[in-house]
Amino acid sequence: MSVPPAQLRDAGATAGADILQSRLTGLSPQDFARDVWARTALLTRRASDFDDLFSAGAADELISRRGLRTPFLRLAKDGATLDEASFTAPGGVGATIADQIDDTAVWRAFADGATLVLQALHRTWEPVADFSTRLGTELGHPVQANAYITPPQNRGFDAHYDVHDVFVLQIHGCKRWVIHEPVHPDPLRNEPWTDHRAAVTSAARGTPRIDTVLEPGDVLYLPRGWLHAARAQGQVSIHLTLGIHTHTRYTLAEQLAQAALAVLREDPGMRRSLPPGTDGPADKDEIDTVREHLIAALGRADSTPLFNRARRSEARPAPLGPLAQHTALHTLAPETPLMLRPALAARLDGTRLTSRAGFLDCTPADMPALTRLLDGQTRTADDIGLNLAARLLRAGILVPAPP
Known part of the structure; x- marks a missing residue:
């Protein structure tokens, strides 16, 4: 009995089909895909009440009672990340692992103006994990979640861009966001903002595309590459960042190339040594021969298994x-x-x-x-x-x- 490949839909996919519209943007999935996705920033006022996802109490519990270890927590102040050794310590008898979060040290750093970054909440906090899973099912791209807790009138990071799309969900307090258009549109995952530090710094001095204060319930969507910097206002600010790790055409090209190379491995002629005296890549005849075989292999290659394997590994x-x-x-x-x-x-x-x-x-x-x-x-x-x-x-x- 021959059975064609079939997708088993994740349980709960239907239940998650309205998160984008009902809780984040107010737009239908079709309108969001056509007008916003990967194209432009979007600010949605009073999109939803996010108290069911995260809170100050949730942050306190994670830091003080869950035995978190690095890198589930980062601390940052004025654009610099603090040394992990400054806020970690062994947990005492029976828990002597040295990189556990020291809540006293965290408190002192926070009181001194450090931003607390609770990373990978899609692994450590169930309401955020469920929300992230449902959003990822709807978008078809994997989702990660971090929380940023910033003391009043402080900032954690300088202007920068991310290599993934983000939804910013303001949970508590207010935070001013200054947004500029990309200096390097659609960066790949191995193209961090530090590769374009001078251009980012220069662009951040110009007129922003958005300069606004987010209040609880507001949502900001930023495609990858958009520059942003944020500063808490008159009270502690808590926001969630949902990072959308988008699949790209470049990703598909990489997988197709890998599949084509696997085809070429089975070709005895492609495994043959170059003749003596061949001038490597400068030998046009050899390059033309390889190019011809590679083009043919691309036509026969099936990258679907590689894509599915990568998708499974991302969550x-x-x-x-x-x-x-x-x-x-x-x-x-x-x-x-x-x-x-x-x-x-x-x-x-x-x-x-x-x-x-x-x-x-x-x-x-x-x-x-x-x-x-x-x-x-x-x-x-x-x-x-x-x-x-x-x-x-x-x-x-x-x-x-x-x-």
Whole structure:
């Protein structure tokens, strides 16, 4: 039985389909894609109430009670990042790892004007993690989340640009943002702003495109490459930055080139040594021959597996509780409700199921049940088949559905 590659939709994708419009921009996905995405900055006033995502209490809990280690926290002041050794220490008996956050040292630095940057909240704070996953599902690009907590009248960083798009969600207090258009449009991930430091510094002295104060509930969207600097106003400012790590045409070109080179590896003529006396790249005949074969290989190459593999590696599936999974497996019954684990990025390639939880080789007889999982809806173990359901639970692909 031949089964074409098929995308298994992440559970919860439908629920996340309105985040962009209902909580961030007020624009339909179509309008945002046509008029804003990767083109221009967008300021949306009173977009949403973000108290359900993050708060001052959440920041205090993460710093003081969760045993965070670097690099989950950075400190910055007046454009410089502070040495990690200045705010980390061992955690005492039974927790002697030296790079744990020292909340006393963090407090002293904050009182002295340092900005606290809680990094990778999509891994450490559940409401932000869920929100980021849903937004990433909607956009089709991976999302990371950081929180920036800045004392009054202070700034953490000088004018700079990011190599990913960002949504800035103001949570608490107010912050003045000064935005300038790019000096290097659409930078790639290996093209940081420091490569263009002089141009960035010069442009930041000019007339800004946006000069505004964000208040709680406001959202600012910046495409990668747009210059920005921010300063807290009369009270502590807390904002979330959602970084969208966009796939680009250059990314696709890299993957296509890799796939073409894999094709050429199987060509004995391309593996052959150059003749004695060949002047390397200056030998036009040899270069022409290689170019001809490379163009032909590009026409035969399939970069889809590389793209899917890269996509799977850019994020992790939704959290999995080992004890809850053990209970579900050992109490499995025909009526047990099950669902695909969210954020799994699962695909059927022939009879192989690949996902962020690894791969599972299945049989042709399993294909109808696996295909029924394509819609991301809750299924009973009986509908899937008890033996297959048990295998998928054990592999971490299915999870118990919420009541």
